[in-house]
Every structure is written in C-alpha cells, then in structure tokens.
Amino acid sequence: MSRGVHAVREFRLPGRRSFFRGVTSQSDGSSAGTVAETWDRVRATVDLGALRRNAALARRLAGEASLCAVVKSDAYGHGIRSVVPALMPLVDSFAVATLEEGEAVRAIAREHAIVVFSGFNHPAQLPRFNSLRLQPVIHQPGQLSWLRDHGGAAAGCWLKVDTGMNRLGFSMEQAGSAFRALAGCCDEKPGLMSHFAVADTPDHPMNAEQLSRFLEVSRCFDTTCSMANSAALASLVDSRLGMVRPGLMLYGITPFADPSRGPVELSPVMRFESRIAAVKDLSPGSTVGYGATWHTETVRHMAIVGAGYGDGYPRAIGNRGHAIVSGKQAPVIGRVSMDTLALDVSECGPVAVGDPVEFWGTHLNAATVAAWDGTIPYELLCRVSSRVPRVAVN
Secondary structure, three states: OOOOOOOOOEEEOOOOOOOOOEOOOOOOOOOOOHHHHHHHOOOEEEEHHHHHHHHHHHHHHHOEEEEEEEEEEEEEOOHHHHHHHHHHHHHEEEEEHHHHHHHHHHHHOOOOEEOOOOOOHHHHHHHHHHHHOOEEEEEEEOHHHHHHHHHOOOOOOEEEEEOOOOOOOOOOOHHHHHHHHHHOOOOOOEEEOOOOOOOOOOOHHHHHHHHHHHHHHHHOOOOEEOOOOHHHHHHHHHHOOOOEEOOOOHHHHOOOOOOOOOOOOOOOOOEEEEEEEEEEEEEOOOOOOOOOEEEEOOOEEEEEEEEOHHOOOOOOOOOOEEEEEEEEEEEEOOOOOHHHHEEEEOOOOOOOOOOOEEEEEEOOOOHHHHHHHHOHHHHHHHHOOOOOOEEEEE
C-alpha cells in the first residue's frame, strides 16, 4: 500500500456488534495493529473529515496568506501519522517545536516546508536541519553565531522578534542588525515572525500594541512576515500578513478564552471515549473510590468505565464533571483512578456493560472539560497518553 493511504478495517469481538469502522494510521499505510481489545477500554477517534473542514475554514480566513499547519506535540495529541497526510493537500507548510518532530513530519511530508519553532540548540544539529530541509526559527544571538560559523541554513530560516510576550525572540532594538546578520547565513531570504500574548482575548489592547511593533519592524525588510495564530487568524484581520499559523482551530476547538466566541463552523476532531466495564446498584450510605470522597444518600445506579488518569483523563474532574452516556450527562463520582473511573448513570436509562461513554468530542466540548480541570484544551489534548489508540476515521 502506498505511503499515506489508510486501510479501512472493521473490528469485532466474538458475539458483539461491530464496534467501529475506522482506519489504521501508519504513515506508510500499513496496519497500526488490531485495537478491538483496547476499544473495550478507551480510544481516541480522530475524524479526518472534520480536520479537513477546519483546515478549509482556515484557508478561507487566510485569504492570500500562506497556510502553515501547526502539528507540534504529535499534532496536539491527535497523531501526526494520520493528521499530516490528511492536511498535506490543504496547507502550504507545517510547523513543529523540535528537531525530532521535524524529522517525523519530514518522513511523511516530503516536499512541504517545515518550520521548527525552537530552532536548534547546538551547532551539531545543523547538518540534520540542512539534510532534512527544516527551517529553524532563530531567536537568540548564540544561534546566529552557530549559523555563521558552521555553514548557514540551506532551506531558509526565520527571525523571531519579541514584540511583548517576553518569551523568545530578539528585542525591537536588536531586530534590524539580527535580520541582516541572518540574511548573510541563509541561502534564502529569512522570514520574520512574532507571537501574540493575548490573542485569545481579541479586544485586549496588547494585541494592537504588539501588531504595531511588529509592523514597524517588518516595514524595514521585504520578506514574508508571520504573526497570526488560530485566535488572531479568526479575529485580527490585519495580523494575517504573509503566513498564518493555525494550530488549535484545526482540531476543532475554539482558540478564544471565551468559548462562546468565534468560528462557529469548527468541527471537533478528537472524540475521547470508552465503554462501560461494570454496572452495580449502590445502597444509601455507600462510598465510591479512593478516599471515599463520594457517598450516596439514596439508591444509585453506578457504572465503572475503563479509563483513568493513566489514559489522560484528568484526576481533578472527580466529583466535578460529567461524561455522556446514552446522550445524557453522567456525573463523575469519586476520585478518578489510574485505569478506571465511576459514573452515576441513574438518570441515563438502562445501561449495560459495553455501552459507549464519551468524555469529550461530539456532545461534550474539550474546552468545557478542560475548564473543570482548571486547565486549557491544549493541555487536555496533549495529555492523552500513548497507551490510548488513535483511530482515524473519514
């Protein structure tokens, strides 16, 4: 089977209905392994059709700007082996955080430009950057010196300017001289980029301040400029410039701090789900789980589900959030364990071992679940552990 082609397979257990029709997600098209057994525990379904719809929306918003898909941290936990092939016809380039991630994407996307946000951390890495045609982002003087002393960058590079986030990048005062020095070390003219600190709050005055600073620097150089992440792409039209860098919105989650805001057309890509492993009735005065933190006052119907914090479901959601069973909300009761959790399914109608449970995805937004945990959807998605099979569909 040719590279990037996904094999459609149907998985069953003896005597049970078909659990799913899906695709394996090896980049070389080979089987990713039978996952029927693990689907009785937990899985992350990755809807490539939804991913493509979100990328098409990003393309429309980008206008004339080139589209760089951010796939760092294993495509935000979704799996680059299925995400990158699905996006290749729709985007102009990819962005990752590290050299190792760049190598993994290059093994799939042979011709696309690949930007590495962290650049290189040692001159010994330069030959690998050049042989793989990876574009480093240069953000500190030491990297400039390494480039000058060790042959330069063969595939182009980017200069990062700190316009107010105070993380990585050259200061406004250093930007001009740094850009000229970098231009002398690259076979192609360097690009120029910066990063918003509060783009997820579009009305924040710091957005206009940062953009103004970046435009002031960019006017001095005739080159490709990039500043817009997902939130800026969706709300700050003037920031789209030469290249946009959507990440979170590609995976169907709003990039705004206020979840009710902005693009309503987004389709969730990951559905994190499990199945009921056991059911039992609890008499009044019963407790559930470690620490006996939840107890019954009346007879309750409980389901034990095969997922826990070892799979990436947040422990803090115990006694705080809910999952979806039979289309209804089932509160998480007691503490979440490493491999299991308990749900109160008393209001969910008849339930049985093997019934599906959705933690987030189609009926429950990942941003809502992240808020229960006191975190952000970026972390929630990236925390889904490696023992959870990613099953690509559509």
